[in-house]
Amino acid sequence: MGDLIRRSAADLADALAAGETTSVELTRVHLDRIAEVDGAVHAFLHIDTEGALAQAAASDARRAAGQLASPLDGVPIAVKDVLATDGLPTTCGSKILEGWIPPYDAEVVARLKAAGLPILGKTNMDEFAMGSSTEHSAYGPTHNPWDLDRIPGGSGGGSAAAVASFQAPLAIGTDTGGSIRQPGAVTGTVGVKPTYGGVSRYGLVAMANSLDQAGPVTRTVLDSALLHEVIGGHDAKDSTSIDQPLPALVDAARRGAAGDLTGVRIGVVKELTGEGYQSGVQQRFDEAVQLLVGAGATVVEVSCPNFVHALAAYYLIMPSEASSNLARFDAMRYGLRVLPEGIESPSAEDVMRATRDRGFGDEVKRRIILGTYALSSGYYDAYYGQAQKVRTLISRDFDTAFYSADVLVSPTAPTTAFRIGEKLDDPVAMYLNDIATIPANLAGVPGLSVPAGLADEDGLPVGFQVLAPAMADDRLYRVGAALEALLEKQWGGPLLDRAPTLEVAR
Amino acid sequence: MSDALVPYDEALAAFDPAMGLEVHIELNTVTKMFCGCPTEFGAEPNTQTCPTCLGLPGSMPVVNGKAVESAIRIGLALNCDIASWCRFARKNYFYPDMPKNFQTSQYDEPIAFDGYTDVLVDTADGSEVFRVEIERAHMEEDTGKSLHVGGSTGRIQGADYSLVDYNRAGIPLIEIVTRPIMGAREKAPAVAKAYVAHLRELILGLGVSDVRMEQGSLRCDVNLSLAPIGTGELGTRTETKNVNSLRSVERAARYEISRQAAILGSGGSILQETRHWQEVSGVTLSGREKSDADDYRYFPEPDLVPVAPSEEWVRSLKDTLPEPPRVRRDRLQKEWGFSDLEMRDTIGADALGLVEETIAAGASPQAARKWWLSELARRANEQDVDIASLPITPAQVARIQALIDEGGINDKLARQVFDGVLAGEGTPDEVVAARGLAIVSDEGALSAAVDAAIAANPDVAGKIREGKVAAAGALIGAVMKDMRGQADAGRVRELILEKLA
């Protein structure tokens, strides 16, 4: 049954429907795979064997009774450790939340459970989603299945690596500046950041509330569409959730896979190509654009002049919101509590200080300090205020671009996966890896990353990014599925077939 | 250590007081400001909480529409403009009773702003209307409540440990901020008290809060500063908190005037700080030092969408506001037939609403006024509490009057019924029964008591027989004493005169 773990979620759903397998079996083979390879990959922070098997058994019982909860009922999934899970540890990759077990489910998790997807466990991430490499996890880095010495992207490196190494057919990620798409690009998987407000943020431990969005992490575009339809849609518990039905995502993916893009206008963003982009990345991107043209799409070059300020604006808005969000971790009610040394009877303030000093990692502290500074009186207008203006300009750039193009495209990340440790001492170099993904978060528009091949110089995966107007997430799936189908035809199978075989621990 | 004070008159001879009043009103919505938890007062600690009001990681707020409606109605009643678009903001600071270590409040975009309200202030020469300008009224959430255990002061310093109850965390608050109140001179403390009383009346009329100061559903911070007389400047202010009754508002303002004048008069300067009013000792004590450098790093709450009340909604709320307090007073005075003086005393005793409810429960206006202004105002004064916080309801007062009207008790017995009700012995009827206070109407027993009194006082009886009817008082007294007050004095008098005719 080794074959089961390599199949797409859509295939597995068909296999379940045909009675070829059961949810318990599917869940068990993935748990076995985790036991075999996760020692080397370290995609998971917590594995819920018992819970997953119980949910799987319940799914099989539903199926036997002919009462399926969703098209993905019975297909197991991994969840990024930034989403609250009732009864399961939720650490956000931070020591400060070590041992915290939420008393409630995030809305996304509640919808997964309601749809019958057994939850295998919680995936590794940069602490509080702050990073592009998963090296900032307090529990150790995740390794890229394509080359264990390299990063799997971040912050959702755990989810992407789990899917890329066949430990889970599906995973949930969250994307604040690229944390779903960039790991997708560097691990040869598919990742989608939905329209802001398209998926409930209730129970997503916020890094930057106005940017965060949960979304699918999968191996195929169709799987992302299926998962997106399970988790998306209005939630009254999230005031920023959009009270509109989702577009028909699965239909769009199926239509796109047929390979006809006649009449679709593809906009290549001038500011997101060329200088700063690795040659192999640029090459695969250019070829992919030509494939789309071959499928009937027309290509226009669009300019988004304010995108050059996106990174700067992002690194003011995100830390500002984060500095406030992270204030609640004060040792008073939950999580880590550190008693300061050398103080006879420490005050609440002493305990807060000692706990935050020990509980937060350097990158988190760096951003708290940045954000605190940016919001301080006398600096607010120059920093936070200006950044918000840039954000408005970036939204206008998108509006203008979408006037002449139905979707915008770019490489997802400027480089392939770098080596673990390579950029750890140079935060700005690390931040630059998100240069192409950040504009979508600032404007709230949806984005998808789909594998575009391997870079010639290092043989590592390259991601192709598709961006669409807000609430037009269906366009991502149509174009993404078309490109995926055309490329797989060229490759003779999925890109992941070319990934090295992981050594199996026994 | 107590602060030096100068006599109040002396303070005013040298300085002009300026006041700013910040009043927090706890709304009586069924659920909290940003979650569905109940708001009932007095529940077991931490039983009315959820992930959102506990600030658990991942939780999110949703605005309570009823609270927004209440805020708009308060704003309209204070003649404010209502924002057509406004946002919530985070006020960032660390405190253990604040679950998120930021308070979701409003900053530079309050829901209501630029209003005023006309307050009736009691002065030596009658009532005077004083206009208080309202800078803003905004929405925010309450914090949890800390209980510091151990130590002598009940404050965090010196406590062995602290307990926090988050039931109060997230209860909707409206903060109403006045512009600096200048030119009130010696009346400043009276204006402060009258303003808070007026606000309470106004909000009771709106029905959006219980406004019980003793339960903390109306809290007033008194900002006060002094400037050399006639300069029109604003001096350094102190902010006095913990002012939990109307009387305290007046006393705290008065105290700060005397205290600050003593410091300034001796060449010192006022420390900008938070002070705490001490109800028992009647002084303010220094709290946390505050400075303009306090930086709350406000920014718009990214988890909430802007509040944008439509013009039609605001107009319909305006059209359905209840009558303003002054109009109501005029109407009630007319309905009740009170003289100006009676009305003033009733308002001065803070008993207008109580009298109104007592009348609504069946008492005559004069009877209702009599009991509240004589008997109950006196007791409130003796106990140093607001009259509204006495443990007796208007309906119970009306019932006591009904017992008198039915002839079941007399005024003297009624006072004992008040004693019983206030002592927690039950309803008026229960007190009458338990204490055996019913008037004796048994003619035989009365007649025997009268005969006994006549026999015991032959001199007095003789005088009455001679026509000196005024002497009957002594015999009536004797009979009433014999009957332990439970006799109808009128009937006793009739019997005495009959028997000695």
Ligand SMILES: [Zn+2]
């Ligand atoms: Zn709650």
